[in-house]
Amino acid sequence: MxxxxxxxxxxxxxxxxxxxxxxxxxxxxxxxxxxxxxxxxxxxxxxxxxxxxxxxxxxxxxxxxxxxxxxxxxxxxxxxxxxxxxxxxxxxxxxxxxxxxxxxxxxxxxxxxxxxxxxxxxxxxxxxxxxxxxxxxxxxxxxxxxxxxxxxxxxxxxxxxxxxxxxxxxxxxxxxxxxxxxxxxxxxxxxWVKSPSEQNLMRKTCEVGAKSMNAMISKCLGIENENEVVGRLELEMRRRGASYPAYPPVVAGGTRANTIHYLDANQKLNEDDCVLVDAGCEYKGYISDITRVFPVAGSFTSAQRALYEALLYVHKELLRIVETVRPLTLNQLYVEMINELGKNLYELNIFSGELDGQQLIHEVDKLCPHHVSHYLGMDVHDTATVSRNTPVVPGVVFTVEPGIYIRTNDNTVKKEFRGIGMRIEDDILITKDGCEVLTQQCLSGSHEIERLMRPY
Structure with missing residues (x-):
């Protein structure tokens, strides 16, 4: 050969x-x-x-x-x-x-x-x-x-x-x-099932990824271009021991966050934009995968905050399900995400008209067109041939990543929410007693993120 x-x-x-x-x-x-x-x-x-x-x-x-x-x-x-x-x-x-x-x-x-x-x-x-x-x-x-x-x-x-x-x-x-x-x-x-030594490497790569994301966000108040975010993030990862980014990062300002795999990362940022960052690092062959959203101005607008808090509530509810529900498959978790998003977005009253139950599910499926989870390990989409209908067991690592993507021309949603795209993603290890959030050091609360950007 x-x-x-x-x-x-x-x-x-x-x-x-x-x-x-x-x-x-x-x-x-x-x-x-x-x-x-x-x-x-x-x-x-x-x-x-x-x-x-x-x-x-x-x-x-x-x-x-x-x-x-x-x-x-x-x-x-x-x-x-x-x-x-x-x-x-x-x-x-x-x-x-x-x-x-x-x-x-x-x-x-x-x-x-x-x-x-x-x-x-x-x-x-x-x-x-x-x-x-x-x-x-x-x-x-x-x-x-x-x-x-x-x-x-x-x-x-x-x-x-x-x-x-x-x-x-x-x-x-x-x-x-x-x-x-x-x-x-x-x-x-x-x-698919990670050994104890692999679990330790996953803890390390997720720690590096989480601390790097925090450090990057803390330096992005008033940042002017998506490319600056890419550069700052890679610097923070490498200085903490990562080999390199795990994949080309998604750094999407404003409405570009509605392009789920937006990779150009070369556009000017406006003061009222939120920036969605989906990035991870590779450490000794193992991958982290984290998504966070931050406001360029250091403070969320009222519409941004409302959507973000609704999404964060769904994210926390999904983590509770991962902690407590057995048997559990990733496809079950996806169904729970759609249901939870539907309830929370309905209560937030973001839709322009009245929707019955079936219409609500259809709209939510449109607002989050991706799955809530994938396996994680040596590849960002790890062990891809293992079905998402397989009940998870201790040692399995996967992501939890609900999202909301509202295009500027989506007339089914009220005007103040259009053009906003958000996702919150953490990495989870199933344990014999429940689960471990490997990326828990990465801040996710809206006020936590604002304090990170404006500490004084």
């Missing part, structure tokens, strides 16, 4: 030193356990007549993308590859070979940097470090991947069909296999 760079030889893990303390964010044994668990889950779904065949799992690191020749985008590792290895290692492929009634064997195929690459990019990780972090059984040259796969013979295969295409040795060797199991949905099932 990738060109051979260095001598083709087996590198047994036993030749390396044991993992050092600096790798302890997630320890080596956890990566080994993840690979074994994945293999066992896949093995359980192999048909009886093929049960004695070897199972071959293949996943590659992310491909480097480029702005222009020799000008790369910042590299972000495939979360699937990093979850199984702990590595950020371009041009690499992990294989897990599970032979019937034997422990799975993990082999990492890597590409050594050329002298020119080391000159321009710096040295890569040593083979000893790669093995010590990941706990793989062997490290081999990536040029050997194709012939090693061919030696396995007739097998059951599981690989990421989005990564490998015709012409790749993985596709060409494994596509004729009699049974191919979809890889991502199996890894998602393992990733």
């Amino acid at each position: 990738f060109p051979s760079i260095f001598a083709r030889s087996w590198v047994p893990f036993s030749t390396f030193a044991s993992p050092a303390a600096e790798f302890a964010a997630i320890e080596q044994h956890e990566y080994i356990d993840r690979r074994r668990t994945l293999a066992a889950r896949l093995r359980d779904d192999i048909s009886d007549e093929k049960a004695r065949r070897p199972l071959v799992i293949v996943i590659a690191s992310a491909r480097q993308q480029f702005y222009a020749p020799d000008v790369p985008y910042p590299y972000r590792e495939s979360s699937y590859f990093r979850y199984l290895t702990g590595l950020v290692q371009p041009k690499s492929v992990l294989t897990i070979v599970d032979r019937h009634n034997e422990w799975p064997q993990s082999i990492l195929y890597v590409t050594k940097k050329t002298a020119a690459e080391e000159l321009w990019e710096g040295p890569g990780q040593s083979l000893a470090t790669i093995a010590a972090i990941s706990g793989v059984d062997e490290v081999r040259d990536v040029g050997l991947l194709g012939e090693d796969l061919e030696k396995i013979g007739s097998a059951i295969a599981s690989y990421d069909t989005e990564q490998f295409r015709r012409g790749d040795c993985v596709f060409d060797v494994l596509s004729p296999c009699g049974q191919i199991l979809p890889l991502r949905q199996y890894i998602d099932k393992v990733r």
Whole structure:
């Protein structure tokens, strides 16, 4: 798949030193356990007549993308590859070979940097470090991947069909296999419940994200352009230890907040605007995702405050439901959001005319056209193949993010509320006793936000 760079030889893990303390964010044994668990889950779904065949799992690191020749985008590792290895290692492929009634064997195929690459990019990780972090059984040259796969013979295969295409040795060797199991949905099932070490990393990334959001808002009184918000926010995240923003932030002033994924963030802000900021950071591969709204002038107008307080009430009610209701699915939580928004907006009397129950639900669905929640972890939309109809269990992390979006031409809503878009989003960890709001340090009350902007 990738060109051979260095001598083709087996590198047994036993030749390396044991993992050092600096790798302890997630320890080596956890990566080994993840690979074994994945293999066992896949093995359980192999048909009886093929049960004695070897199972071959293949996943590659992310491909480097480029702005222009020799000008790369910042590299972000495939979360699937990093979850199984702990590595950020371009041009690499992990294989897990599970032979019937034997422990799975993990082999990492890597590409050594050329002298020119080391000159321009710096040295890569040593083979000893790669093995010590990941706990793989062997490290081999990536040029050997194709012939090693061919030696396995007739097998059951599981690989990421989005990564490998015709012409790749993985596709060409494994596509004729009699049974191919979809890889991502199996890894998602393992990733969905976060381990104690992952929960600690989620706490940290959410703490960094929350404190950064507070710090940014405190410096935005009278700010003049959306881009200034983007710059201040990234500065606050990086100075607290984040690797980089988790995704391009939404920074939307005034009516632009009604474009849910508004990414331009380059427009002038007016004194009477509210600014919606949806942003998160990445810390050691784990993602936070927070949304807050603040007034440029440091004080909400009466209409802005009324809508914000109604939305905050709904948000707090949803957190109460997450804390107390079991069983609970994300789709149930969405239904609760629509019902709560309907009641609160009706009581606020924002609509131009009378609405019956069905009409009210229709209008609320229009005012909040997105789901209330998604899973969170190593990706901002984590474990996407896990259904939102699955009852949550301790260790699952997800967002709670009700919103209200009223376009300027929406005549079903009274004039003073038109053009306002708002969302409040926090990150939640399900625990055995209820839940933990991981982003609770991020202020959300309207008066709290105003005091943050005008402390004196």
